Amino acid sequence: MKIYIGSDHAGFELKSKLIAYLKEKGHEVEDKGAFKLDPEDDYPDFIKLVAEAVSKDPENSRGIVIGGSGQGEAIEANRFKHVRAEVYYGGSPDSGLETVKLARQDNDSNVLSLGARLISEEEAKKAVEIFLSTPFGGGRHQRRIEKLDL
Numbered sequence: 001m002k003i004y005i006g007s008d009h010a011g012f013e014l015k016s017k018l019i020a021y022l023k024e025k026g027h028e029v030e031d032k033g034a035f036k037l038d039p040e041d042d043y044p045d046f047i048k049l050v051a052e053a054v055s056k057d058p059e060n061s062r063g064i065v066i067g068g069s070g071q072g073e074a075i076e077a078n079r080f081k082h083v084r085a086e087v088y089y090g091g092s093p094d095s096g097l098e099t100v101k102l103a104r105q106d107n108d109s110n111v112l113s114l115g116a117r118l119i120s121e122e123e124a125k126k127a128v129e130i131f132l133s134t135p136f137g138g139g140r141h142q143r144r145i146e147k148l149d150l
Contacts, residue, residue, distance in 0.1 A: 002061045003132075006032035006050040008043035008073075011066025011116040014124055018064065021125055027132070043067045044076045051077040051085075054110055058082040063111035064128065070115035077111045082149060084108060088127045089115030100127050104134035106141050 003022055007015040012034055022029045032049035034041050043065075050063040054077075063083070065073040070087040077085035086103035090096050103109035112131040114124050 001027070001132075002053075002057075003027050003029045003064060004032055004050040004053045004061060005029060005064045005066075006034075006046035007066035007116070008034060008041050008046060008068075009037055009039050010043075010068035011073075011114065012037050014114065014116040014121060015066050017121055018066075018124060018128060022128070043073055047073045047076040048080075051080040051083050051111065055080040055082045058110050061110070062132065064114065064131075065111060066114045066116050068115060068117045070113040070118075074111070074113035077113065083111055084145070084148065085111035085113050086131075087113045087115065088124075088131075089118040090123060096123075097126060097130055100130045101134050104131060105137040108136040108141070108145050 005015055005019060019029050019031060033046040047065045050065050054061050054063040065077055067073040070089050074085040074087045077083050084107055086109040088100050112127065
């Protein structure tokens with residue numbers, strides 16, 4: 001599975017750390033930018049590249065997008081057909097990470113949006129691990145996924 005990753009300036013540092021982490025775990029990662037720290041950049045410029053890539057091959061790829069809160073990044077990513085972005089910006093250790101698991105199980109989420117200003121590097125790594133390792137449950141949830149792509 002190929003993992004596309006992108007961020008604006010707010011997620012730039014965390015993105016670099018996650019790329020190294022993912023490669024260390026043996027994942028194929030493609031960085032869609034930003035490639036330099038620029039406080040004036042705009043998240044849609046990079047997030048759309050991740051979402052476009054995932055939308056072309058949603059069965060064999062995943063995306064990770066990173067911004068200040070993760071909210072705008074998820075909004076941008078969800079504009080693309082076959083993309084189902086979920087947001088993780090922390091919370092209690094159980095309930096926050098449980099939402100990542102449920103979004104994969106029930107919604108076949110294929111893009112994880114992280115709020116870099118709200119979580120630690122370790123929290124981000126835990127969320128990424130859950131996002132990448134949790135399978136879609138299928139069954140009655142498949143019907144709902146199909147309705148999203150009408």
